[in-house]
Amino acid sequence: xxxxxxxxxxxxxxxxxxxxxxxxxxxxxxxxxxxxxxxxxxxxxxxxxxxxxxxxxxxxxxxxxxxxxxxxxxxxxxxxxxxxxxxxxxxxxxxxxxxxxxxxxxxxxxxxxxxxxxxxxxxxxxxxxxxxxxxxxxxxxxxxxxxxxxxxxxxxxxxxxxxxxxxxxxxxxxxxxxxxxxxxxxxxxxxxxxxxxxxxxxxxxxxxxxxxxxxxxxx
Numbered sequence: 001x002x003x004x005x006x007x008x009x010x011x012x013x014x015x016x017x018x019x020x021x022x023x024x025x026x027x028x029x030x031x032x033x034x035x036x037x038x039x040x041x042x043x044x045x046x047x048x049x050x051x052x053x054x055x056x057x058x059x060x061x062x063x064x065x066x067x068x069x070x071x072x073x074x075x076x077x078x079x080x081x082x083x084x085x086x087x088x089x090x091x092x093x094x095x096x097x098x099x100x101x102x103x104x105x106x107x108x109x110x111x112x113x114x115x116x117x118x119x120x121x122x123x124x125x126x127x128x129x130x131x132x133x134x135x136x137x138x139x140x141x142x143x144x145x146x147x148x149x150x151x152x153x154x155x156x157x158x159x160x161x162x163x164x165x166x167x168x169x170x171x172x173x174x175x176x177x178x179x180x181x182x183x184x185x186x187x188x189x190x191x192x193x194x195x196x197x198x199x200x201x202x203x204x205x206x207x208x209x210x211x212x213x214x215x216x217x218x219x
Contacts, residue, residue: 002064005064008060011203012053012196016049020045054083055087058080058082059201060201061079062077072143074138080150081131081134081135082131084130084134084151084154088126088154089130090123091157092122093120093186094119094187095161095164097119097183098168099168100118100183101168137149148201154194154198158191158198162192162195168184168187169188
């Protein structure tokens with residue numbers, strides 16, 4: 001069943017890369033050449049993709065073990081818990097950037113470096129907070145129910161974050177100051193990426209069920 005998990009991960013990577021172009025074109029009006037030079041050739045972009053893919057792998061670990069009828073220990077649950085908490089941290093950090101750019105405006109641009117450090121601090125604190133919450137939940141839920149719960153929380157949080165990120169980005173783009181919309185862009189980018197992220201285990205089970213129907217003799 002591991003091959004279906006890898007297919008989900010590769011599909012997720014393809015979606016992230018494919019949506020990079022239209023997202024940047026719509027939000028910033030960049031042309032394809034600018035995107036290719038300024039985004040696809042930079043290491044932070046690929047580092048972000050790698051972190052999201054690694055987190056997706058961690059989230060799929062429990063569904064794979066469940067399908068293979070292998071025991072799922074509390075230690076195994078730590079990796080999806082940490083990964084899901086990190087996603088909540090990313091949403092919180094990008095949410096802060098949206099608010100900072102909208103409320104502070106020029107001050108945000110002048111002190112962008114300071115705001116990025118504040119965002120990193122919020123990300124780490126939120127990461128630890130949600131890791132604790134999810135770990136507590138894991139004591140009362142079956143492993144698969146826990147993964148379902150994690151995905152549901154990430155999905156809902158992503159929707160709420162987008163409800164803030166999209167209007168604030170539109171507002172920022174209509175203001176007359178440099179780099180308008182850069183902070184709010186991260187809110188939209190992470191919101192969209194994590195909505196797709198939350199569907200990973202569900203897509204995996206769809207693939208597995210379809211495979212079982214086509215190959216019942218191998219079950």
